[in-house]
Amino acid sequence: MTSKSARLDRFLSARTGIKRGDVRLLLARGRVRVDGAVARDINQLVGPFNRIDLDGAPVQDRTPVYLMLHKPTGVVSATRDRRHPTVLDLVDPDNRDGLHIAGRLDFNSSGLLLLTNDGAWSRRLSDPRWQIPKRYLVTLERPLTAAAVAAFAEGFYFPYEKLTTRPAGLRILGDHTAEVTLVEGRYHQIKRMFGRLRNRVLALHRVAVGTILLDPALEAGQHRQLTAEEVEQTPGSPRAAPHL
Numbered sequence: 731m732t733s734k735s736a737r738l739d740r741f742l743s744a745r746t747g748i749k750r751g752d753v754r755l756l757l758a759r760g761r762v763r764v765d766g767a768v769a770r771d772i773n774q775l776v777g778p779f780n781r782i783d784l785d786g787a788p789v790q791d792r793t794p795v796y797l798m799l800h801k802p803t804g805v806v807s808a809t810r811d812r813r814h815p816t817v818l819d820l821v822d823p824d825n826r827d828g829l830h831i832a833g834r835l836d837f838n839s840s841g842l843l844l845l846t847n848d849g850a851w852s853r854r855l856s857d858p859r860w861q862i863p864k865r866y867l868v869t870l871e872r873p874l875t876a877a878a879v880a881a882f883a884e885g886f887y888f889p890y891e892k893l894t895t896r897p898a899g900l901r902i903l904g905d906h907t908a909e910v911t912l913v914e915g916r917y918h919q920i921k922r923m924f925g926r927l928r929n930r931v932l933a934l935h936r937v938a939v940g941t942i943l944l945d946p947a948l949e950a951g952q953h954r955q956l957t958a959e960e961v962e963q964t965p966g967s968p969r970a971a972p973h974l
Contacts, residue, residue: 734777734850735775735776735777736775736776737772737773737774737775737776738757738762738764738769738771738772738773738774738775738776738782739753739754739757739772741776741782741790742756742762742782742784742789745789745790746784746789753772754772756784757769757770757771757772758770761784761785762782762783762784763781763782763783764776764780764781764782765780765781766781776790778790778792778847778848778849779792779793779794779848792828792847794846794847794848794851795825795828795829795845795846795847795848795955796844796845796846796848796851796955796956796960796961797821797825797829797844797845797846797953797954797955797956798842798843798844798942798944798945798948798953798954798955798956798960799817799820799821799842799843799844799845799948799952799953800840800841800842800843800944800945800948800949800950800951800952800953801817801820801835801839801840801841801842801843801950802840802950802951803837803838803839803840804837804838805817805819805820805837805951806837807831807834807835807836807837807843808831808834809829809830809831814837817831817843817845818845820951820952820953821845821953827847828847829845829846829847830845830846830847830849830852831843831844831845831852832844832845832846832851832852832855832856833852833855833856833864833915833939835936836918836921836934838934839934839935839936840933840934840935840936840950841866841867841934841935841936841937841944842936842937842938842939842942842943842944843936844939844942844956845953851961855939855940855964856915858914861913862913862939862940862964863899863911863912863913863938863940864911864912864913864915864936864938864939864940865909865910865911865936865937865938866909866910866911866912866920866934866935866936866937867903867907867908867909867933867934867935867937868907868908868909868910868920868924868931868933868934868935869906869907869931869932869933869934870906870907870908870924870929870930870931870932871906871929871930871931871932872906872928872929872930873905873906874900874902874905874906874908874929876902877927878900878902878908878924878927878929879900879901879902881923881926881927882897882898882899882900882910882923883897883898883899883900884897885897885898886922886923886926888916888922891916895914895916895919895923896912896913896914898910898911898912898913898923899911899912906932920934921934939964940964941960941963941964942956942960942964
């Protein structure tokens with residue numbers, strides 16, 4: 731999940747085992763290229779997705795990957811598990827390298843899950859300063875009332891964590907169905923919030939993370955690459971302004 735920049739001479743020394751003084755000679759002789767251009771400055775910063783070549787051979791050649799997955803129930807939001815299938819098991823083997831999960835879903839929950847090899851992007855997605863909304867469709871055991879809407883808007887105090895949840899949106903869609911919008915992700919938060927109202931969650935399905943909507947063409951277990959527009963317009967993107 732590493733995505734920090736490093737000074738070019740330090741990066742090459744760490745990656746190749748060549749002493750830093752010798753790396754500087756390689757740079758001075760024009761034997762190193764970054765993204766196709768000859769690199770001579772030892773202070774040049776390089777990131778995880780810069781193409782770096784030494785004498786024409788790649789030292790680093792990684793492409794950023796951003797995937798949307800329709801997670802089914804009964805699959806673990808993890809990269810490995812001894813007992814259950816994981817979301818990575820649903821991804822083509824050729825695309826799994828370096829992937830991690832940007833925002834988990836519970837074992838019995840379904841819907842939109844994001845996977846990436848870009849650690850900086852996933853950290854921005856989870857940064858509380860951005861208050862990125864996540865939308866869920868919820869099926870409940872008992873009928874909903876207007877009092878539930880007010881309770882979600884006010885927030886719930888969780889004594890174990892000694893905190894009050896941020897205001898959440900609750901839109902009643904039917905007697906037993908609702909749409910919930912959160913800007914945080916506490917442990918089993920939606921189930922616990924409805925539990926305080928003595929109403930058991932029967933099904934939980936995430937439909938959106940920020941501006942990214944679950945593609946209705948994806949069947950459970952299927953995935954696709956995010957479009958450039960989806961990546962760039964997500965609040966986690968450097969091009970988007972944070973919600974402070």
